[in-house]
Amino acid sequence: xxxxxxxxxxxxxxxxxxxxxxxxxxxxxxxxxxxxxxxxxxxxxxxxxxxxxxxxxxxxxxxxxxxxxxxxxxxxxxxxxxxxxxxxxxxxxxxxxxxxxxxxxxxxxxxxxxxxxxxxxxxxxxxxxxxxxxxxxxxxxxxxxxxxxxxxxxxxxxxxxxxxxxxxxxxxxxxxxxxxxxxxxxxxxxxxxxxxxxxxxxxxxxxxxxxxxxxxxxxxxxxxxxxxxxxxxxxxxxxxxxxxxxxxxxxxxxxxxxxxxxxxxxxxxxxxxxxxxxxxxxxxxxxxxxxxxxxxxxxxxxxxxxxxxxxxxxxxxxxxxxxxxxxxxxxxxxxxxxxxxxxxxxxxxxxxxxxxxxxxxxxxxxxxxxxxxxxxxxxxxxxxxxxxxxxxxxxxxxxxxxxxxxxxxxxxxxxxxxxxxxxxxxxxxxxxxxxxxxxxxxxxxxxxxxxxxxxxxxxxxxxxxxxxxxxxxxxxxxxxxxxxxxxxxxxxxxxxxxxxxxxxxxxxxxxxxxxxxxxxxxxxxxxxxxxxxxxxxxxxxxxxxxxxxxxxxxxxxxxxxxxxxxxxxxxxxxxxxxxxxxxxxxxxxxxxxxxxxxxxxxxxxxxxxxxxxxxxxxxxxxxxxxxxxxxxxxxxxxxxxxxxxxxxxxxxxxxxxxxx
Numbered sequence: 001x002x003x004x005x006x007x008x009x010x011x012x013x014x015x016x017x018x019x020x021x022x023x024x025x026x027x028x029x030x031x032x033x034x035x036x037x038x039x040x041x042x043x044x045x046x047x048x049x050x051x052x053x054x055x056x057x058x059x060x061x062x063x064x065x066x067x068x069x070x071x072x073x074x075x076x077x078x079x080x081x082x083x084x085x086x087x088x089x090x091x092x093x094x095x096x097x098x099x100x101x102x103x104x105x106x107x108x109x110x111x112x113x114x115x116x117x118x119x120x121x122x123x124x125x126x127x128x129x130x131x132x133x134x135x136x137x138x139x140x141x142x143x144x145x146x147x148x149x150x151x152x153x154x155x156x157x158x159x160x161x162x163x164x165x166x167x168x169x170x171x172x173x174x175x176x177x178x179x180x181x182x183x184x185x186x187x188x189x190x191x192x193x194x195x196x197x198x199x200x201x202x203x204x205x206x207x208x209x210x211x212x213x214x215x216x217x218x219x220x221x222x223x224x225x226x227x228x229x230x231x232x233x234x235x236x237x238x239x240x241x242x243x244x245x246x247x248x249x250x251x252x253x254x255x256x257x258x259x260x261x262x263x264x265x266x267x268x269x270x271x272x273x274x275x276x277x278x279x280x281x282x283x284x285x286x287x288x289x290x291x292x293x294x295x296x297x298x299x300x301x302x303x304x305x306x307x308x309x310x311x312x313x314x315x316x317x318x319x320x321x322x323x324x325x326x327x328x329x330x331x332x333x334x335x336x337x338x339x340x341x342x343x344x345x346x347x348x349x350x351x352x353x354x355x356x357x358x359x360x361x362x363x364x365x366x367x368x369x370x371x372x373x374x375x376x377x378x379x380x381x382x383x384x385x386x387x388x389x390x391x392x393x394x395x396x397x398x399x400x401x402x403x404x405x406x407x408x409x410x411x412x413x414x415x416x417x418x419x420x421x422x423x424x425x426x427x428x429x430x431x432x433x434x435x436x437x438x439x440x441x442x443x444x445x446x447x448x449x450x451x452x453x454x455x456x457x458x459x460x461x462x463x464x465x466x467x468x469x470x471x472x473x474x475x476x477x478x479x480x481x482x483x484x485x486x487x488x489x490x491x492x493x494x495x496x497x498x499x500x501x502x503x504x505x506x507x508x509x510x511x512x513x514x515x516x517x518x519x520x521x522x523x524x525x526x527x528x529x530x531x532x533x534x535x536x537x538x539x540x541x542x543x544x545x546x547x548x549x550x551x552x553x554x555x556x557x558x559x560x561x562x563x564x565x566x567x568x569x570x571x572x573x574x575x576x577x578x579x580x581x582x583x584x585x586x587x588x589x590x591x592x593x594x595x596x597x598x599x600x601x602x603x604x605x606x607x608x609x610x611x612x613x614x615x616x617x618x619x620x621x622x623x624x625x626x627x628x629x630x631x632x633x634x635x636x637x638x639x640x641x642x643x644x645x646x647x648x649x650x651x652x653x654x655x656x657x658x659x660x
Contacts, residue, residue, distance in 0.1 A: 029212060030184045030449040032205025035064075035476050036171075036458070036469065040071060040179025043472030044172035045448070045458060047465050055159035060135040060188040061091060062197070063170075064206050067123045067130075067180040070096055076132065077185065078173025079166045084108045088163045090173055091134055098122045099143055101134055105157040113153040115143045121150035129183075129206035136160065137191035147201030149194045168465070170448075171473065181476060185448045188439070195405050196440050202409070213407040214257065215438060216273040218399055218422040221315075222286040229426045238290050240425070240434050244272060245294040247442045253332035254299050254372045258393060261410055270441050275396075275422055277301040277336065277374060279323060281316035288326060300326065301336035301374040301396075304361035310339070320365040327366055334372035334396070335359050344379045351384065355391050372396060372414075382417040389415035396420045402429045405437045453477045497532050 036045060061077060071093065078090035080102065087104035094100040095117040102112045115121035121143040123130045133144035138158040143150045170185055171178045184204060192200075202208035220230040222237045232240075244251075250268040252260075257273060259265035274291075276283040279302045291298060306317040327333060335358040337343070343351050355373060362370050372394040375384070380397040388395035394414035399422050400406050406421040413419045423437055435442060447461045453475050458467045469475075499509045532540050 029203060030205065031451045032183075032209070033477065034451045034453045035066075035181050035183035036450050037181050037474050037476045038171040038178050039472040039474075040069065040074075040177050041472050042172070042470060043177060043474070044470050045168075045170040045182070045450075045467040045473060046470060047168035047170075047448075047460070047467040055162050056088070056136070057159040058137050058190040059089075059160065060133065060190065060192040061185075062131070062133045062187070062192070062200055063185040064129055064131050064183040064204065065123060065178070065180060066128060066182075067093075067126050067178070069126065069179045070123070071176060071179050073100075073174065073176045074178040075169065075171070075173030075176055076178055076182075077168070077170050078102075079163055079168055080104075080173060081163065081166050085161075086163045086166055087161065088166065089160055091132070092174060092176070093122060093178070095122075097124050099132060099134065101136075101141055103136070103141075103155065103157050104161050104163075105159070107161040107163055111155060111157060113141050113155065115151045119151050121145050126180075131201050131204065131207055133192070133197045133200070135191045135197075142191070142194075144194065144197045146207060147194075147198035149197075168467070170467065172470075177472070183450050185446075185450070187445055188443045189445050190439065190443050192439055192443075193403075193436055196436075199407055199440050202407075210409040210411060212267055212271075213409055213440070214252075214267075214271050214273060215405070215407055216275065216420070216422045217437075218275045218277065218424045219283075219287070220277050221280050222282045222290075226427050229428070231427055232425060232429070233427075234286050234290065236429070236431070237287060239431050240429075241290050241294055241296055243431065243434065244296065244438075247438065249438070249441070251291075251296040251298070253297060253330070254334060254394065255332050257408075258371060267410075272438075274298045275301060275334075275374075278303055278315075278340065279306055279318050279336075281318055281322075284318055284322050284326060292329070297330045297332075298326070299332045299334060299372075301334045302358070302362060303336045303338070303340045303376075304358040305339040307365070308361065324366060327368060333362055333366060333368050333370050334374050334394075335362060335370045335392070336374045337376055340376045342377055342379045343375060343384055344381070348387065351387055352391075355388065359391065380417055385415060385417040385419075394420060396422060398422070399424045402426060402433050402437060499532075 038044060063077060065076060074093045076091050076093065078092070079088040080086065080090040085107035087102075087107050087110055089104070090100075090102040092100050092102070094114055097120040098117050099115045099122040100112055102110050104110045122132065122145070124145075131144075131146050133142075133147070135142040135144070136155075139154060139156075141153045141155055143152065171182050183206065186200070199213055200207075202210045203213055219232060219237070221228075221232070222234055223231050224233060226233045226236075247270065249270040249272045251274055252268070252271045254273070256265050256267075260267050274296065276287065276298050279300055283298070283300065287298065300323065302323065303317070307320050307323060309319060311317065323333070335355065337354040338357045338361075339354070341354060343354060346354075359370060362368055371392055373388050373392040374396045375388075378397060378399045380388075380395075385395050385397055388397075392414075397420065398418040402423055402425060405423045408420055425434070444462055446463055446465050448458050448467055449461055450458050452458055456469050458469065460466055494505060497505050497509060500506075529540060
C-alpha cells in the first residue's frame with residue numbers, strides 16, 4: 001500500500017550516506033547483552049555524515065529493536081528532513097505491529113509504503129527483540145521480520161535520492177522518538193535475499209544465536225565447452241575465485257572446520273569451504289592452477305575405485321598420486337563411497353562396505369583418516385545418516401541450489417540428515433548470483449554493533465561513520481546493579497567492586513571475592529562487604545561473582561575514596577567488636593595449607609555432608625591435581641558458559657576460566 005505525501009506536511013529527518021562499493025570488511029558478530037536504550041523523549045544515535053555519493057539504486061536496512069511501549073510513527077532509522085533536498089528515506093513504526101518506509105526520488109517529493117497490517121511485519125510484542133529488514137531493489141520494497149519474508153510493495157522511485165547534508169538518525173529519525181532499545185544496525189548497497197536475511201537472524205545472539213556462519217561451495221568439473229549443469233567453465237570459475245580473493249575470503253579445510261567445532265581452531269572473518277566431488281581430473285588440471293596463486297585450498301570427495309583406476313564412466317579421474325599433489329599442498333579429503341553408488345538402493349551390509357572400504361583406501365594411499373563422508377547424489381535419509389555417523393563425524397547429505405543458499409554453523413550437527421548444507425555452483429551460476437551467495441559478507445556498507453558499553457560514541461566497524469549518543473540514549477550492559485539502599489550509584493558500585501584499585505573490574509577482583517566465599521556475612525556491615533554484595537542477599541557469594549563476570553568490559557571506574565576491602569577473610573568487623581575466629585582461615589589438605597570454604601552441592605547437603613567433613617578429609621577430598629570444586633547445579637551451574645575451576649596457587653585458591 002502507498003500514498004503520495006505532501007512534503008510540507010512531513011516533519012521527518014532521515015538516514016545517511018552510502019558509498020556504493022563492496023566492502024572488504026567482514027560483518028562481525030555482536031555481543032547481544034550490550035546495546036543502547038532510548039528513552040522515547042530525546043534519545044537517539046546520530047551519524048553526522050555529509051559526504052554525498054549520489055543516490056541509492058539498491059539498499060537493505062537491517063537492525064534489531066526491542067520496544068518498551070508503542071509510539072506511533074517512531075523513526076527507527078532515517079536520513080530525512082522536511083525541507084527541499086532534505087529527504088532520502090525513513091523507516092518508522094505504524095499500525096501497532098507494522099512498518100512504514102518513506103522514500104524520495106528527488107529530495108522533495110515522497111511516497112510512503114506500509115506493510116500490510118494483518119501480516120505483523122513490525123514489532124509484535126513489547127519487551128522482546130525483533131529483527132527488522134527492509135530491502136529495496138529499485139522497483140520493489142520487501143519487508144522481513146526475524147528473517148522471514150512478510151510483505152512487498154512496488155515503487156516507481158528509482159533511485160532513492162541522497163540528501164547530502166542530513167545525518168543518519170537511529171531511534172528518532174523524524175523527531176518522533178522510539179521508546180525501547182536498538183542494536184546491530186547494518187546497511188547494504190544492494191537488496192539482500194530472504195536467505196541472507198535468515199542468515200543474519202540465525203547468527204545474532206538476539207535471534208537464532210548460532211554464531212558465525214560458513215559458506216560451503218560445491219563443484220564437480222571445471223572444463224571448457226561446458227555443456228552440463230555440473231560443469232563450470234574455467235572462465236567463470238576464475239571469476240568466482242578472483243572474487244573470493246578480492247573480497248578477503250579465506251578457504252578452510254574440513255579439518256579446520258572440525259577443529260573449530262572442538263575449540264581448537266580460530267575461524268577467519270570470511271571463511272569458505274570449497275568442495276570438489278568425485279575426484280575429477282579437471283580439479284587438478286583446471287581448478288588447482290587457478291586457486292593456488294590466490295592462496296585458496298579445496299576439499300576432495302574421493303571415490304576410491306575411481307582413484308584406483310576402476311572408472312565408473314568415460315570421465316577422467318585423478319589417481320592416488322595426482323590426488324596426493326593436492327593433499328601435499330594442504331587440500332583435505334572426504335570419503336565418497338567405493339564406487340559412487342546410490343546408497344538408497346543397496347542393503348545395509350553393502351552400505352557399510354562402501355563406507356569402510358573407501359576409508360581404508362584413502363588411509364592406505366594418502367595417509368589421511370577422513371572424518372567426513374559425502375553421500376553420492378545427496379541420496380540419504382536419517383537411517384543412512386545414522387549409519388554414517390558410526391564411522392564419520394561429518395555426514396554431508398544435502399546440496400542446495402545457488403539461488404536458495406543455506407549455511408553451516410559451529411553447532412551444526414554433522415550426524416543428522418540434511419544438517420550440513422553445500423551450495424551447488426552450476427553451469428549457469430552467474431557471477432551476480434555467486435555474489436548474492438556471499439552478500440552477507442561482501443555488500444555491507446556500515447555496521448554499528450553498539451557493543452562499546454560506555455562513552456558517547458558507537459563505532460562503525462566497516463567505515464568511519466561513527467555515531468554518537470544524544471541525551472536520553474544510554475548503554476545497557478549485561479549487569480546494571482541496582483542502587484544499594486537507593487544511595488549507592490553504579491559508579492560507586494564499580495569502585496567498591498574494584499578491590500585491587502586499578503580502576504577496572506577484572507579477574508584479580510574475582511579472585512579476591514572468590515577467596516572470601518563463606519566469610520562475608522554483611523548484615524551488620526556498611527563498608528566494602530555490603531557494597532560488593534551486588535544481589536543484596538547478605539553475603540558476598542557466587543551469585544555476586546556471576547554478576548561481576550557478566551559486567552566485564554563495561555566497568556571502567558573513576559577512582560573515588562571507598563572503604564578498603566578486608567585484607568583476608570572477607571569480614572568487615574563492626575566497631576567495638578572483637579573479630580571472631582575464622583575456622584577456615586587456614587586448613588590442610590594432603591599436607592598443603594589452603595584457605596577458602598568448599599561449595600557443597602544440593603545432593604551433598606541432602607546426605608548431611610558438611611564443610612567440616614571436607615575439611616577433615618572424610619569426603620570430597622581434593623587431590624594435588626587441582627580437583628574441581630563443583631558449583632551447585634541447581635543454583636549456579638546454568639549461569640556459566642565455561643566451567644569454573646579452583647586451582648592451587650601457592651597456599652590460596654584462585655579462579656581461572658577453564659574451557660571444556
